[in-house]
Amino acid sequence: MRDSKLPDSELLKTVLQPLLEDFQYWFARSREFLEKEKLEFMSGEEQSALLARVKQAQEEVNTAKMLFSATEGQVGIDMDTLIPWHHVVTECWKVAMRFRSQQAKGH
Template sequence: MQDSNLPGTELLKTVLEPLLEDFDYWFGRSRHLLETEQLSFMSHQEQSDLLLRVKQAQTELNTAKMLFAATDKQVGLDMTTLAPWHQLVTECWNVGMRFHQEKEKS
């Protein structure tokens, strides 16, 4: 369990930095899947729309990471920013799981 007496900057570095890296990893992995595979359970338009949302989230995430770094890790992010990213990652996980299930069937 983390020490709740950590100064604000240390708390941000301990919690937010790894969270941003996780988002970066999952958005990158999802983007690769959406750009390199044709998903049989999604229409071309659905896949394109999801890819567009992932790209937009990556742009937002990169901006947040640059701001975080430029302020010496002293800027946090509001939940209204993080919640849609979390929902998108969850949606991408579901697509990825379904892709692998479909692949195993064939």
């Protein structure tokens, strides 16, 4: 439920702005990880493809954040745009967890 005392732009700033910042953080971190590490459990092509998806999503988030800022929080983002970003972040988390698990086992 939404608080009817908050104007739409304030609601968007309260919810969307931190979400975009989170996406920016996780995509930057994932990009650095994928560029730095050689993942033995993924082929080079798989790792490159994931990195390309991260870079694409990162560009999309940066563009959305610029538009959000330029309109002073007057525009939202469609769920059809957010869902693929969430999938990429989730895939990166799974890859990082697998990498850490293998590192802990000494592989």
